[in-house]
């Protein structure tokens with residue numbers, strides 16, 4: 142692994158240092174040809190492994206990856222295997238089907254209508270599984286019971302059992318194989334389609350491929366689920382025009398944000414057109430994100446998609462109020478309305494950080510918003526002051542979409558587990574990692590030289606910083622002014638920096654999910670070349686197995702896709718076998734409290750914090766003495782205290798400014 146190539150986001154590589162690893166193979170290396178993680182190899186045979194038949198080079202296990210016909214949709218009969226030339230429903234064979242599927246998968250504006258079998262194959266090749274969790278028929282029968290308090294209480298007590306008993310129905314909707322189909326086939330707004338195109342999106346990612354048709358045509362999804370649940374009887378789909386609830390589980394960086402934003406914006410535009418009014422009708426959608434950074438990112442994505450459509454996407458900040466309804470807006474005086482319009486207009490991305498917006502926020506002003514993006518606490522505070530904000534919606538059928546394996550790391554990055562023995566060892570390992578050993582002419586050293594920006598290239602971001610400081614660091618990192626960002630789990634989820642080439646887990650993550658999300662900051666939208674390094678010490682050993690297992694699973698997935706890891710196996714089998722298996726209790730404790738030894742206070746006593754330094758104790762002592770002598774001499778000159786006490790006149794280091802690493 143050449144970490145130099147990973148970090149040099151804005152550095153020209155010398156020929157020798159760039160040999161063997163083309164820039165385009167890194168996550169920061171420009172446009173990505175295909176954002177899909179699975180089933181996107183368009184080469185003749187690799188496109189659909191199911192269609193390769195006996196001539197395929199990869200071996201197929203008995204009973205695996207075979208096509209099976211529609212008479213066994215729900216697993217109630219064993220899958221019926223058939224050879225490559227076997228005739229399928231509708232009289233087509235695998236080979237006859239292949240070109241049609243390819244036509245559908247390859248970027249293609251026209252949208253051929255695919256049979257259920259064809260849909261099933263496309264969805265399967267992309268590892269997409271869609272299930273109706275609540276049976277629409279059953280749900281409808283249960284609806285009156287919901288009014289009954291006793292039954293409701295009982296249902297609440299046994300939700301898991303009830304859910305288990307319910308028959309899960311697998312659905313095969315028409316997959317979205319190109320963004321151009323959004324307009325042609327689903328009739329989304331012209332402006333929205335243009336905005337999607339302007340973002341450069343052409344090939345939908347797996348989660349978009351499966352979820353957009355469901356969310357844009359919920360009536361069809363409902364009808365399909367109903368039809369499946371009733372066997373061959375006709376489902377009444379005309380009356381079911383309300384939407385579906387969709388739970389989507391997909392890999393990190395797989396484009397979930399626009400997968401839900403496109404249907405939201407389209408639905409608001411459609412409603413606006415149907416109602417025929419341009420006045421604010423109060424927020425039509427609320428998006429809740431765990432951190433301010435993520436909320437701000439989602440709001441920005443939304444604004445790009447809704448640009449010039451008239452849909453307002455507002456990032457909700459402390460003290461901000463939203464115009465709850467069009468009737469309330471109409472009741473206001475003209476002056477008040479003008480003021481709201483004026484302030485709402487400056488909520489777009491460019492003005493978000495402007496002084497005007499800042500002032501407006503301070504005054505607790507009213508804003509018009511069609512979509513509110515907020516963090517949970519801000520929403521809670523807003524709800525306390527406004528009862529009208531949430532309208533109860535009718536319950537809709539619940540569908541679940543899963544892409545790939547749940548809780549697995551993206552297969553397109555390489556993982557490395559590095560044993561560093563101690564806390565000091567971790568710092569040494571990090572330093573070694575950032576010091577390129579392969580090239581000597583690099584400007585990107587651990588202590589970045591002043592000519593290259595020095596310590597200003599490194600920043601820290603955590604929840605104790607002010608909002609302004611957090612915004613500033615985020616902007617600098619996005620612009621590429623900051624090269625190394627040291628952060629907490631605050632940025633572990635959802636935050637999208639397109640060009641991150643590597644993630645270093647300086648401390649072992651507290652759970653498998655935390656690992657998946659942290660390392661998912663690289664390798665976004667299917668980009669190759671990202672690296673995730675996890676440093677661990679002796680104290681971490683009892684907790685490393687869960688991480689090693691996630692890595693092994695990701696590598697297996699990569700191998701299955703026919704690619705070997707960039708640097709070979711990140712976890713050797715012997716390591717996996719020798720790491721201790723943590724008990725359930727240990728796993729829970731780790732999740733709640735982290736690695737005990739690293740906590741500042743253990744059992745009420747202040748733990749001795751390990752001094753993290755790459756210098757020896759002797760060197761530090763000499764330096765401290767020298768520094769103390771300098772402080773005393775300066776104090777004498779300005780008549781301050783000379784007893785070696787800290788010089789109070791020294792400028793305090795502001796909490797929100799990173800001043801480089803101390804020795």
Ligand SMILES: Nc1ncnc2c1ncn2[C@@H]1O[C@H](COP(=O)(O)OP(=O)(O)OP(=O)(O)O)[C@@H](O)[C@H]1O
Nearest residue numbers: 176342344345346393394395396397398635637666
């Ligand atoms: N169809 C597409 N083609 C190319 N790039 C895409 C596509 N869809 C999304 N992207 C890009 O992929 C990146 C990741 O998208 P997004 O942040 O929505 O992922 P996510 O699934 O929400 O990730 P996470 O699980 O980490 O929250 C973004 O930079 C986005 O612009």
